[in-house]
Amino acid sequence: MSNQRSKYEHLMYPVDWLEERSGLVGGIKYFLFRKVPGDVNWFQTLGAATLTAFLVQATTGVMLAMYYKPDAKSAYPSIEHITNDLFAGWLVRGMHRWGASVFIILMFMHMGRVFLFGAYKYPRELTWIVGVILVALGLAEGFTGYLLPWDQTAYWATTVGININGTAPFLGPFIAQFLQGGEFINADTLSRFYAIHMLLLPAMIAGLIGLHLYLVIRLGVTSPPWSKEAAGGSNDSEPGADEETHG
């Protein structure tokens, strides 16, 4: 490594410039090359897979927002335009549509892995709690996104969904009325759901993913339940054991 470093040193100047001023390179290296138990399992990649699914949703969602019109009269025609007329529109819309299901499924698989590995236990309870909030927000993303095509399925599924909220005791009717932005589903309901779907919830999810990841890095990865290694924590007992990785 050190030989290559001297040969191509000039290539590293921009990276060094960045590192000297921000420490970001070291931070990213710390994140990527942190120590994990030796017998981690493939199931422990589900969290990273969920993150990837979220990033796909965020990226394709931004692209779709460039052509989608959140207005009762033009929403469905704009979806038709995206799907039938625009170059690769069918592909990006399909990625967003099917990716939504992938995101939800991966969240629950990740949750199941954490549960079955007992990885929610001390000291990782807060990671689990943040994860549960993320599941709820992810489902809310699915619910609000489902209305946006503004076709018959979307309209009636949202009617049913809002009215299920309405049956919650005491506050239910108020939650339902807040969601539809009035006494009935109206022209504002669509733009309301659009704003919640693409501004409010993604910002909350991104922030909580940051907290979730911070906790994962701080507390370390759990060993599988069948592991013979000591659970949790980074292995500070072996300083410098894998310096080459850090090199």
Added chain:
Amino acid sequence: MDPRRKTPHVPGPSLWPVGFAIGVAVALLGLVVRWQIIALGIVISLVFGILWIRDAAGRRGITETVEVESEYGPGHPGPTIPPPSTREKYPRSVFLELSTLGVGGVIGGLVTLPALGFMIGPAFLKQGVKDHDLGPVENFPQDSFVVATYMSDPAQGEVSRRTAFVRYNGLLGSQPSFTIISNHCVHLGCPVQPNGPVYDKQSKTFGDVTLIPAKPSGFGCPCHGGQYDSEGNRVAGPPVRALDRYSFSIRNGHLFVGAPYSVAKVEGVGSAAKIHKSAYSYPGEQADGVESWLYPIQPPN
């Protein structure tokens, strides 16, 4: 705190949560069976919940013996703390800290509260539907349903389209009697359909109103199978009350459809029917009995 410490900050094993969970389960069972069982479940969960809290609080009292170490290490006398009488009661640093927080809070509130009001307010203010003209009363034959669709707010377009099943019941005394049933299923709001022939080809239009004669024996919902008779009473499926109805008025020989209201059940038929009215409420909310206590306040409409 160091995550690798040996004594975790968790309550020890306890059986009380099990009793608490049983109480919740009994209460949920009561929702299906009868209300006395709900009360029993709530009592069980309250008792076990209190015991659980007492237990957890008691344990904490025992385990939370914090070892105080001098930050200057053993042997060092530590900082010289002046006797209480000479210490400042309200140091300047505390004043500045609190005033910064307070001013920041006021500024934040000035920005946040109007924005929150703008997000929530329009959903609850200026609600209510205007009366809508359905055309001359002669268009409604006696004792026969007409499917009327109209746009309650033409400026909003198709999204404001409403459907009502209108039946003229003849005169009640000297006043004409109408039955106007909403097509919103009171299970979860899907559109109920007439169970019987609908004569599309005999439809009439009046402005944005379309009137289609129908001969339903009742109404059925396509989503989850709720069934109603021709008075709107539930006969089968998941709905929890009778179909909502609209109030009406007659001006200059025209039928006007007015505000909707909810109906627990209807006894009798046509103009002689006794309608158990209640405040207009969302689908899935009981209009009578103990369960209706769960929805004491309805949002403005």
